[in-house]
Structure formats: C-alpha cells, structure tokens
Amino acid sequence: MANLKTTITGIGLENPLMLASGILDENGYTMKNILESGAAAVVTKSISRSERTGYRPPIVAEVPHGLLNAVGLPNPGIDNFGNEMRIAREAGKPVIGSIFGGTAEEFTYVGRKMEEYGASALELNLSCPHVVGVGSEVGSDPELVEEIIAELKGKVRIPVWAKLSPNVTDILEVAEAAGKADAFVVINTVRGMAIDIHARRPVLSNSYGGLSGRAVKNVGIRYTYQLYKETGKVIIGVGGIETHEDAVEYIMAGASAVEIGTGVYTRGKTIFPEICRGISSFMDSEEISSIKDMVGVAVQ
Amino acid sequence: MANLKTTITGIGLENPLMLASGILDENGYTMKNILESGAAAVVTKSISRSERTGYRPPIVAEVPHGLLNAVGLPNPGIDNFGNEMRIAREAGKPVIGSIFGGTAEEFTYVGRKMEEYGASALELNLSCPHVVGVGSEVGSDPELVEEIIAELKGKVRIPVWAKLSPNVTDILEVAEAAGKADAFVVINTVRGMAIDIHARRPVLSNSYGGLSGRAVKNVGIRYTYQLYKETGKVIIGVGGIETHEDAVEYIMAGASAVEIGTGVYTRGKTIFPEICRGISSFMDSEEISSIKDMVGVAVQ
Amino acid sequence: MIHSIIERVDRETPTTVSLLFPWDRDVLPGQFIMVWIPGFGEIPISLSYTGKIKGITVKRFGPTSTALTELKAGEKIFFRGPYGNTFRKTGGETLIVGGGSGMAGLLPLITSGSHGVVSARTRTELLFADRFSPERLTAVTDDGSEGIKGFAVEGLKHLDLDEFSMMYVCGPELMLKSVLDYISDKKIDADFSLERQMKCGIGVCDSCSMDGLQLCTQGPVFPKARLLNSREFGREKLSLSGKREKL
Amino acid sequence: MIHSIIERVDRETPTTVSLLFPWDRDVLPGQFIMVWIPGFGEIPISLSYTGKIKGITVKRFGPTSTALTELKAGEKIFFRGPYGNTFRKTGGETLIVGGGSGMAGLLPLITSGSHGVVSARTRTELLFADRFSPERLTAVTDDGSEGIKGFAVEGLKHLDLDEFSMMYVCGPELMLKSVLDYISDKKIDADFSLERQMKCGIGVCDSCSMDGLQLCTQGPVFPKARLLNSREFGREKLSLSGKREKL
Ligand SMILES: Cc1cc2nc3c(=O)[nH]c(=O)nc-3n(C[C@H](O)[C@H](O)[C@H](O)COP(=O)(O)OP(=O)(O)OC[C@H]3O[C@@H](n4cnc5c(N)ncnc54)[C@H](O)[C@@H]3O)c2cc1C
C-alpha cells in the first residue's frame, strides 16, 4: 500500500485531500464530521471581520457538470467563529482558516484571530469584492494583494496561502504580487450565469455566480501547471476534483495537495476515503512510492 | 409554426444558428455542406495574411463535457482562401469571414480581401497571440483593439464583429475599446489543459489549449448577459450550445443570434435542423412569435 | 429548474393552501423540493402529495411562502428536487404527530389505520385533521379553541403509546424536542422530520446542519435513536450568517 | 486517452510491425484509432485486429509512425477511439485489394473465401499476402520483384471481376482512384477505405474532408457510388495549412 502522507508548507497531512472553502464548513460539527470522514484537513468558510448574512436563495443552481453559486460570503464575523474552530479542531487534524476582507487591516485582524483560534494556516480568499475599484476584486489589484500579504506575514506565524481567482487576464501578475505567500491555491470559481428560459430570468438571486465542479477542472489544471512552472511555488490545486484520476492529474500538474468542494455534493462525503483508495492503488500499479514523487512530473 | 427568421447587423438569417469559427470550415465544400444541413450562416476558420500549418497533433483532447483544443490557427493565408469562399458561397447563404493578425495593417489586408471574396461580415478573432507583449493576446490590449477596428471600419463596408476572449479580468474594458464594432461575439474558448496521468504529460502538443463545449456554456451566458446589459450592443452568443434550450438561454441573455462549434462534434451536423425544430416548438408553446421578441428578455 | 403548471389549488386553512401539479417522477414521503418564486426567493417545502399528481401544502409566512400561497391554477411553478430521505416503513398502527405546517410532510403517511395528533395555534389552523377518522384524531390547540389546550406533547399524554408500532413527527424543532424528551424513556420508536434553515438543499452550504449531518441530504428524517444523543437538536442552530444561537 | 499494455509485437515486413494489446471494446472492421506517442505526435491507424485482443499494423514513415514501430511488448500504448464507420457486409466471394499499409485495415475482412490483390513497392513489403491461400492471391509489385509488375489496378486486370460479389479496397488515394476508374463501368460494387490527413479524428478540424464529408466521422469507408461523382476524390486535397492542392 502506497503511503499517502505528505506535508504542505510544513503542515503534516495524512493524505493530500482537503475540504475546499465554502462547502460544509460553516458549522464546527460539520467540519469535524468531514475530518472524521477522511479529509486530511478542512478549510473553513471564508470569514470576514463583520457578520454577513449573504444573498437570499436561490444561492446555487445545478448546471450540467457543475454548480453555479452566489452565496454572498455569509459568515458570522471572526469574533463569533471561535466556537466553530474549537469544535472542528476536536478531530485532531489541521483546520485552515479562510479569510477575506477589503483592506490589509481587515485581513490582518481576521488572520490574527484565526491564528489564536488554532488555525494551522491562513488561506486568503482574494476573490471578494473590492470597494475602491467598483466591480473588481481584491485579487485583481496587485498592489493591494502585495500589501495584504506583506502585512499579514509580519503579524502571524502560521503559513499564509493565497487563493487566486481564475477570472484574470494574467495570473502571473497577481502571483508576483502575492509572491510572499507560502503557497498558492488555484482556483476559485469561474464567473458564470444560468438563465431559466421558462421563468425568463437568471436563476441565482444575485444573477451572476461562480462555476465550480467538473466543468472547471481543466481550467484549474492549467493554472496549477502554469503557476508551478512559472513560479516554482508550493501549489494547492482545487476545481472539479471528483475522482482519484482528477486528484493525480492536479498533483502531476504541480499541486502538492488538493482541495475538494463540489465533489462532496456529487459524490458525498465518502469522496475522501474513496479518492484515497484510488490514489493508493494507482501509485501501487505505477510503482510510485510517495505523493511528493508525483508532484509536477507532467510539467515540461 | 414560429418564424425563426432574424437579422444580425443587417444580414438576413433564415434562423439564428451559425457555424462557429474553427469547426469544419477550412474546406469550401464542408462549409457548403453545413449550410445545406441547415445552418443559417457559417463563420470561416480564422484566416491570417500568411499561411500557417498550425500545431502537430494532438490538437484536440476530449475532456468530460467539452473539448480542449490547440489547433494553432492553421490556415492557407488569405490569398489562398478565395477558392474556398467561392465554393462555400454556392450554398447561397451568408459566409462570415473570420480573420486575425497581430497588427491593424494585417487585419485590414485580410479583411479587405475577405470582403472581395464575398464575405457578408467580418468576425475579428482577437484571441490570437500578440507579438509585442509576450504571452498576451491582441484582445487584451485595448489600444490595439481600438486601432484595428477604427482602421477596418474605414476600409470595409461589410459589418465588423469583434469576437472577445473570456480570459480577461474585465471584458467591459475590451468592449469599450471595441466600441466601433457592429456586434460582439462571445465567447472564444476558455484557457485550459489536460494531463494524461499514465503518460505523465499534457495531452495537447501545445500543452495549453482552449476549452469549449458544455463546460463553458454558463461562462458564455454570463458574458452575453453582461455585454448586452452594459453595452446595449448586438451580441452573438457562442459556447456550449447543444440543445434548443441552450440556444434560447443565450437569446434571452441578450444574443441576437448564436454560433455552434463543439455541438457539431457531440451531436453531428443535424444539430442545426434539430435545434431549429426545438426553438420553434418552444416559441409555439410559450406563444412567442419572433426571435427578436426573445432577445434579452431575461436581462434585469 | 423543473417547472410544471398548477392544476388545482386547495385552501386548507386561512393561511395554508395546497398546490397540485403534474410531475412525472417517483418521490417518497418525507422528501422535499426547493420551490422558487422568481423575484421572491427559494424555500424548502415537503411533498404532501406523492402520487402521480404531486402537491405541496404551504403556510403563509414571509414573502416567498406568501407569494406561493397566492399562485393560481394554470400558473407555472418552479422547483428542483426531490431531495432528502424518507421515513422508515412499519407494520401495525402508527401515530402521526404534526404541528402547524408540519402536517404537510406527514400527509402521505396517513392511512385508515393511522391515529393523528394534530396541533396548531388555533382551531382554524388545524391542518389535515379531517384526514383522520374522528375517533382516531387528537386535536391540540395552543389557545384551546379545539381539542386539548396546549402543545402537541399534551396530546400524547392522553394516548397509550404502547398501542402504536411507530410514531411519525413533524413540526417546529422545539415541538419535536418536547416530543422526543417525552418519549425518550418510552418503548415507542419514532421518526422525526426536521425543519431548519435551508439555503441550498443539496448539501453544500451547511446552513441546515445538525451534529455534522445535513438535514437536506442526510435528513430531513431522523430516527429517535439518532436524536437522543444529539448535541445540537433542540438546542442550537446557526443563524443566516452562521452565528451559533440558542434555539 | 485510453492506454493499454502491448502484449505482442509481430514484424510483418522490414518496415511494418503489428502491435497487439488488450482493449475491452467492440470495434468494427474499417474503424481506426488515433494513436498518441507522447513527445512525437498522434496519427490515425486502422485496427487490423478486431477480436478480443486488438491490434494495429504500422508502417514506418515519419517520426510518429517510426516511434510506434519501435515500441516493445510490455510498453504502454496510448490511443483514443474507435472512430469511423465500417464496410458493408455481403455474401459470396469477396475481393480484397490493398496497397502498402492499406492491407492493415482490410485484414479483419479476410476469410478463407476471400481473394486478395496485394500490392507493394517491392516483394518484401507485400503485407499480409500470406493470409490468402496461394491460389487466391494476386501479388503486384511496383518493381516486379514478385507477381505482376505495376500498380494494384494491373492485378485487377488479370481477374474476372464478375466472380466477386464485392470488392474492398484500401491504399493510397491515387491507387483507389485508379481502381475506381477501372471499375466505374463494371458491374462489381466496392467499398473504398480512404486515408487523408487527419488532425482531430472526431469531425471538427476539417483536415480530412472530401466533398463536404469528414473521412473521420462519415468515413473512412465510402461505397463506389458515392465516389463516382466526387469533386475532390483523387483530385484535390487541403494541405496541413488548408491550402487546396492537386493530389
Ligand atoms: C425540509 C423542510 C420542509 C418544509 N416543508 C414545509 C411545508 O411543507 N409547508 C410549509 O408551509 N413550510 C415548510 N417548511 C418551512 C418553510 O420552508 C419555511 O416556512 C419557509 O422557508 C419560510 O418562507 P418565507 O416566506 O418566510 O421565506 P422568505 O422570508 O421569503 O425567505 C426566503 C429564503 O431566504 C432566506 N433569507 C431571507 N432573508 C435573507 C437575507 N437577508 N439574506 C439571506 N437569506 C435570506 C430565508 O431564510 C429563506 O431561506 C419546510 C422546511 C423544511 C426545511
């Protein structure tokens, strides 16, 4: 049996599979349950400084080969999140705190609290609306990204991962700005929309949403490969992983570990142990002895 | 029976379905065959000033829910394309000339020739590599886009459609630069990649490719909606259309007509008459009497 | 989204209507759909009719449910599903305990052999009480305007629970909790159909969760044994934002 | 991509090998696969073995086909497919006419009742000639080193075509054209398996097209009647770039 243990920015993982941010990670008991189901780590729902209720339903639309969502980043605010962190951590595995904000100060406030709550790393969700430049995201403002990460790196000791948006002209420009981060996480959802032709209107209450699931897998593979090749950083791959082949594809494209979101909806929570078994037998048949030996092997 | 006739930038179409550029439109006889199969118009393969052989196979990869391609824009060069245009036009329906280049002069040279060959409109493929800024596309350089369109509009009488890339941070910026175009065509393929885990390398000889088909439909709907709403321009929708519901979804999002590429692969050439029948019975059951009455009705 | 055309509208109580519509799909008692009213919202509603013609029974509450109760025959209804699990089957006499709109999801379980404990705020709101033969009905009202005065659990106290092979319960969570507490040391087994805030209905948003389980995919029906040791049932839930609150 | 492990390699001629590998898929004679040699390229190759164990027979040509002929048993082979259509079935005696590697795709059609016209540049390159009983074989070589000297059509001239119910032909397009011209006013029916540049194999790139038909999806097998009035068959094709050229 192949050994699936690995480490990511110094954090030991019993296998390379983590729960992605925003899927079943608002309630501490749910996160604990997912960890007990076989995920090596969970990333929390993205948390901000103040409480947000998010958008009115419909917040998801089931589209062919994926999900479209516009949940609206609901979260209780970091000050109300300690309890959930405590409950999740009862599973004895790493809990990664996903955080967002509009300014470096907000990120720092939330990040320090997350560290206090025992987060093993911070994942910065840079795909949230940015107030200054209307319509744009924090992640498409390289100067702001640089400032946020510089500030955070000075204030917390745990690793900082930058989760990048695929909705940009040139991801390398953002990656360069985020160069001080310990790892890059790609991808967040791809912007999309679904219209119901019988109701003659967009399905999501927010009209626009983010596409995830199988539909975006090849987009995630591309960014994983490109960032691994061009930046040499530690990469965490996410987007459309539903089978062990998908996970291995990300790893060979350069991901040191992967996250699974929509796959939990299409395949259930047993997706974690199932993919682990699949990776393990793939490694056995291909005579690969460790996850690290697969990382980036397809990169030319 | 509902009437499917419509017009787009002054060009009469017997139905709103056109063949997308790059799929079965290199050989004049094939374009003629597709027109005879029921497409209202065809858009040619993208043609440049000089001949190009394109990339070595594999140039396509069949991925779940779509296709990944990196054909490399092979084309005989505009001077060798007259024969194909003549053969295609024997069908007596509009043939749209897709053209590309790296400079305004190249676009103009090719566009004028296309007009001479009898093209009913020009579709500018702005997603081709741009030599000056390495790694970027013509379509992500707003000044160049503006120059190309201004130049062309002064030199040809046929309508000019600007086909925009979805791989940008802010499509409205590009749309503004392309503001003099008579219509916008969205979307070209979404950048992606596929790795074969048994061969441990990217499948496409070019490594990176463009994703099309069902996987990108919701991305195309989003851009159609956004451009229709924010620019008020004539929009031609393309990306992942395989059923009449998909076509209607694009039209309700703001498309005056649509193009079909990958659908010809998944459903065969009969996709054109099949979707026409579907739209027609949908219109009958919803008591809609013309295509124009559906355009943009879902836009809030 | 699935859509159908409403075939019939039945007014059940002053605040509650049933909408019946064709939908060619096998569904199970206990399952629910996410009903979308374009422009208002999307809410989970149990299927109260599970035969060839499907139906839902909706109580007016906020904007979405109100818009739903105002739909007319011939209008379109939009929804997705069916979602969720079903009740355990059993032989013998069953006891059906519904509070408020909770009776809606229990309707498909009512047979000629069922005994019902139907509770509501007041007599006009007793939902589907007429589906039980009078000698098998225990009505309970908060205001005492009909039957026993008090909450549903008061109705149970008037019955010999040993007569029943199984109890099916649906209603507000605090009512379920009081029923569970009452039967916790009794022999009778029970299935409880829970209602919590549901934003997605498909097991991704975590808004409906309890003890790490998602009501929308792993519920909404849970057996008595599962709830007895619950850390969150009847005690705590997360608000719309995800803030932990006492129930 | 599909992958399999090569089980056996047979050297057929100095430039041609067969690769046999397990692939649990029903395929039909005439169908082809797109074979990928990572780092070299991807080319269309007919399935020469269509039973439980599949096989291809490849002639060394450019870099990709050469790499393919150098694979060993135990190595991986990557491909996608099967693609394309198949030959019409017929009763009676059949005539199989193959030129060069064209015999590969015809191999599954050879039965004990088949007569073969096998042509090649030279005697050592006569592919699968040994699959016909000697009295049913007409060998043709360009250099006259075995059998009749000349092109395939010369072999036909030595046969009474009325004896056959059907002819199956595969080889370079100009050979097919000369065969078609020869039988155009004769009674015999024929299926021709064509080979043209194929970049995608799935009907999108238009590189293999002829008369508006795609060889990869609507072919590669076409009946005599379809080719008789062709505007492009045997005359013109598009180059790698799409430039119209004389054949
Ligand atoms: C499994 C299940 C089955 C049910 N079956 C039935 C049944 O059969 N019959 C019945 O009558 N009831 C049933 N209910 C209860 C019913 O779903 C609720 O009564 C209903 O959701 C209330 O609707 P409303 O009109 O108040 O919603 P609205 O007030 O219109 O709100 C619609 C949705 O938006 C959310 N929302 C509101 N404001 C915001 C905001 N600012 N930000 C984000 N989100 C917001 C709400 O929480 C709700 O999900 C069921 C519930 C569940 C969980």
Ligand SMILES: Cc1cc2nc3c(=O)[nH]c(=O)nc-3n(C[C@H](O)[C@H](O)[C@H](O)COP(=O)(O)OP(=O)(O)OC[C@H]3O[C@@H](n4cnc5c(N)ncnc54)[C@H](O)[C@@H]3O)c2cc1C
């Ligand atoms: C339906 C069909 C069945 C066939 N069956 C058989 C068979 O059974 N046995 C057999 O031996 N042969 C068969 N062939 C012929 C075989 O496919 C060719 O002989 C083979 O493609 C030649 O390979 P190569 O090594 O020369 O290719 P390479 O020279 O390695 O080229 C590989 C691919 O890249 C293309 N290419 C090369 N250079 C460029 C460039 N600069 N830009 C873009 N593209 C480029 C080529 O056209 C080719 O498609 C078949 C052909 C067809 C169409």
Ligand SMILES: Cc1cc2nc3c(=O)[nH]c(=O)nc-3n(C[C@H](O)[C@H](O)[C@H](O)COP(=O)(O)O)c2cc1C
């Ligand atoms: C319902 C839903 C909610 C999400 N919420 C968040 C979030 O709060 N923060 C974040 O960084 N990503 C969020 N994402 C994005 C996922 O973490 C992930 O990047 C994306 O869905 C692609 O992975 P997948 O295809 O495995 O789902 C969300 C995705 C979904 C489907």
Ligand SMILES: Cc1cc2nc3c(=O)[nH]c(=O)nc-3n(C[C@H](O)[C@H](O)[C@H](O)COP(=O)(O)O)c2cc1C
């Ligand atoms: C094989 C292939 C080749 C393509 N070549 C071109 C091209 O030359 N020019 C162009 O503008 N678009 C090209 N496209 C993009 C399509 O025209 C279309 O924008 C895209 O595929 C989305 O539509 P679809 O999902 O219907 O295929 C190509 C697409 C495919 C699949």
Ligand code: FES
């Ligand atoms: S309603 Fe979203 S997880 Fe249950």
Ligand code: FES
């Ligand atoms: S090989 Fe591409 S269309 Fe036939």
